[in-house]
Amino acid sequence: MTKDHDARYDESHIKTLSSLEHIQTRPGMYIGRLGNGEHPDDGIYVLLKEVIDNSVDEFIMKQGRRIDVAIAADGTATVRDYGRGIPLGKLVECVSQINTGGKYNTEAFQYSVGLNGVGLKAVNALSERFTVRSVRDGRFRRLVFAEGALQEEEEGASPDPDGTEVSFLPAARFFDGFRFEEKFLRRRLQNYAYLNSGLSLYLNGERFYSRDGILDLLREKVHEDVLYGIVYHKEDFLEFAFCHTNSFGETYYSFVNGQYTNDGGTHESAFREGILKGVNEVAGRSLDADDVRNGIVGAVAVRLKEPVFESQTKNKLGNTEIRPEIVARVKEVVARYLYQNHEVRERLLEKVQQNEKVRKEIQLVKREAKENARKASFKIPKLRDCKFHLNDDVPAGGRKAKCWRGGESMVFLTEGQSAAGSLISCRDVETQAIFCLKGKPLNCHGHLRKTVYSNEELYFIMRALGIEDGLEGLRYSKVIIATDADVDGMHIRNLMVTFFLTFFEQLVLSEHLFVLETPLFRVRNKRETVYCYDERERDAASARLGRGAEMTRFKGLGEISPNEFGQFIGDDMRLLKVTVENQRAVPGMLDFFMGKNTPERRRYIMQNLI
Helix, strand or coil: CCHHHHHCCCHHHCCCCCHHHHHHHCCHHHHCCCCCCCCCCCHHHHHHHHHHHHHHHHHHCCCCCEEEEEECCCCCEEEEECCCCCCHHHHHHHHHCCCCCHHHCCCCCCCCCCCCCCHHHHHHHCEEEEEEEEEECCEEEEEEEECCEEEEEEEEECCCCCEEEEEEEECCCCCCCCCCCHHHHHHHHHHHHHHCCCCEEEECCEEECCCCCHHHHHHHHCCCCCCCCCEEEECCCEEEEEEECCCCCCEEEEEECCEECCCCEHHHHHHHHHHHHHHHHHHCCCCCHHHHHCCEEEEEEECCCCCCECCCCCCCECCCCCHHHHHHHHHHHHHHHHHHCHHHHHHHHHHHHHHHHHHHHHHHHHHHHHHHHHHHCCCCCCEECCCCCCCCEEEECCEEEECCCHHHCEEEEEECHHHHHHHHHHCCCCCEEEEEECCCCCCCCCCCCHHHHHCHHHHHHHHHHCCCCCHHHCCCCEEEEECCCCHHHHHHHHHHHHHHHHHCHHHHHCCCEEEEECCCEEEECCCCEEEECCHHHHHHHHHHHCCCCEEEECCCHHHCCHHHHHHHHCCCCEEEECCCCCHHHHHHHHHHHHCCCHHHHHHHHHHHCC
16 A cells, blocks of 8 residues: 555545444434345334334323224324333433433333444434334323424324324335335234233224243144143233143243244244253153254243344344243243143153154164265265354354354355356355255155254254254254255245244244345346346346347356356345244144145146136
8 A cells, every 4th residue: 555545544534424424324223134024034014113112102101002003095004002102301312312211220110122322313313214102190291203303393292091102114225115014013913912811902993912922822823733731820920821742852842032033043942951951850850852852832922131142133132041941941941840740741751752752763864874874975065164153152352252254154054066056256255155966856745853863964964964962063054955946946945834834933033044046038228237136127128228128038057157247146136035834833834835735736737827
């Protein structure tokens, strides 16, 4: 670097941004992805969640039992609660100054998710129009902002009940072409209801309510083949429920102060350990943890005064001090329940014995598979690994700390060598791994767990992901199925989803499984190239570029050159998250689409083909 170049950097280049300007400049730091509302974790839902969380916090403090949510035709979202209302004298600060709010005072808010003092400020900064109205003791104050700048202010007497109303219209410059999807909103409000029994939430007039809390949640989620009545317990600090089914693996839904922690954390691991210890006490011996927990479906919710999350998105709880108390309490409740309910105890222990028998049967197969793997290679064949992984530890100042890039790690399960070649050439070697599938994997529907160990490809996928002993060993934040956009590619995609739903359902339920969207068409002229993901985009690009534009239809990923492909797995990567709307419907869905009912499936296709 020359001296002249150095001279360009001086005091004039140093900028200080206001609180809201910083949010607008770096929105991803505060709300994650932006998006347009097509995915449940897009930014517009995060904004709505931040507003609703404040209203739920009022209910938790026993202030107000109703929350009204309305979505207008133009996309304006309105949330009205009937709590205490934001103090009128601090209303401006509470919605426009970071690190200002009542959540730092444990007397005003004993249990809260939003402890960072950012929530409403992010909503304000990223909204084209933001209105807040607080009513307290017969008086109100109303503020109107435009992208964080105060425009109007009004104050006076009001006959309305106490509470806060927030309306916001997400700014088009951050959320281009956005739209609130009702199915995502309904699912979110139903979860709020499950976690706050007695609270009524209304979405455009539709009520969401739960009398029995997460017991209702588990009733909705579990398959109909439950082996005994659901074990349920609730107290101020801790609420949990669980039962066994005939499914494989363990499935958990964990929450902290109403926040869904899809990656679990100390509360979930303590819950699992407490169940094991409670069953051990009743059985009178030390049982294998896998035998006790295989087939279990559970939900746990805790309320903490000072929750510590491992990221801004609050996916995983990090409070270690709560573990002993949760383990001891769950153990005590489970043991007492099983002593008092003879039939449940017998059915649970019978399930444990069945699990033990199956485990011993596959031990030989497992040893054989590992021996074959060692003979094949010290490394997993077909895997081009990345540098950083989800659970990696790196030295930091003499202590162990989670690798900061591990949360960005992903593995592409790709179809064929040609597609893998394009991905390998343009990937980020630090965070993107490639696993090349040989062809169409085995249809796992109806198979036993030992199939994973006896089928070489499925075994190597399991080992590559690190999920043999449970989701805690998962090595990648995103598992991405990358297949061609044709019939064979769709079949491989369905076979892989069936594999995970059959043997590793928790991977899907914890929202780690994705499908990569790649362009179907390329439209270009001498000045511009446009990649299109469907016919609508193709036609629009052709019309814009003119009659002389050249159009190419990609038949497979391997046809897209590495130079072109890099952008499709970079910052603008399009991913479809694989989600389960109704867990109870999964067995029937797999039976129909992946079972041996070929004539019935053919009739359905023919009837619905048009």
